[in-house]
Amino acid sequence: MAHTRTTATGAPGVTPGVTPGTAAVAVLSVLGVVGLFVLSRVSAPGASVGGGVLAAAVMLWLVVRTSARPAGPAGSSRTASPAGSATATVGRWTTAVATHDSVLEHYGAWELDPEKLLRFPALWDLSLPVNQDFHDALERAGQLRTENIPGDRRHPDATAVDAYVAAVSVLSRAWRAAEQNARRTGVDDLSDALQGDADRALKLLRHADAATTPAEESSYLAQASKLMHRLADRGVIPADSRAVADLEARSLPAIGRG
Secondary structure: OOOEEEOOOOOEEEOOOOOHHHHHHHHHHHHHHHHHHHHHHHOOHHHHHHHHHHHHHHHHHHHHHHHHOOOOOOOHHHOOOOHHHHHHHHHHHHHHHHHHHHHHHHHHHHHHOHHHHHHOHHHHOOOOHHHHHHHHHHHHHHHHOOOOOOOOOOOOOHHHHHHHHHHHHHHHHHHHHHHHHHHHHOOOOOOHHHHHHHHHHHHHHHHHHOOOOHHHHHHHHHHHHHHHHHHHHOOOOOOOOHHHHHHHHHHHHHHHOO
16 A cells, blocks of 8 residues: 655655665666576586576675665655754744844933933934944844744744844844944034033933922923924934933923922
8 A cells, every 4th residue: 555755845645666776676686697697608617606606695685785775765855854943943033033122122222311312413323324234224124023933933934034033133233333333423423512512401401300399300301402402403313302202291290390
């Protein structure tokens, strides 16, 4: 009875009745008979028998060797991935997601921290290649990310996972480069007037944190907010910065607490 099997392409097939090993046995057996016949014709009687026995023994040994050697499965050059590869693929995807989230968290912290906006404005200068690379990498990783692993956890799409892993790796390096450049540059690329605005706004925020009355806090926050709007208008910090909006929202309740 024939047994079904799965081919390299996933289609069922039938194991043939004649294997390569069986064919080799048949060929070698024929060669052995021919060898015996030739030896019996050209050799002396004693040599014929001895030579024939020796030839038969050699042929028998070859037949046994050939038939005992297990034949490789059809299409063995395209065998399925090892069972552990799915687990490894899931692990790579999980690590990449965590790394992606970490970059987003750190970048978001910069956007929401008014002090970082004022001390390291170079991070938002999109004319710098290092920042362009970061935003390109951020977009690419976002495009490749999916809510769940491509495929499923038992049969993940390794190609899609590897593409996402590579994109996150590029993103991680790009973020480190952009962050390091911003810290290294500080406000050095700003004009003296803009550096002065950034410095005054930073001092006002610190005064607001140390204020002893709500009215005093509100006054400092309002002045800082005005300077930050001016910096946003000059393109020094993002115009739609959440930090500026949060700063304004923070200044309003301060009056009511007096």
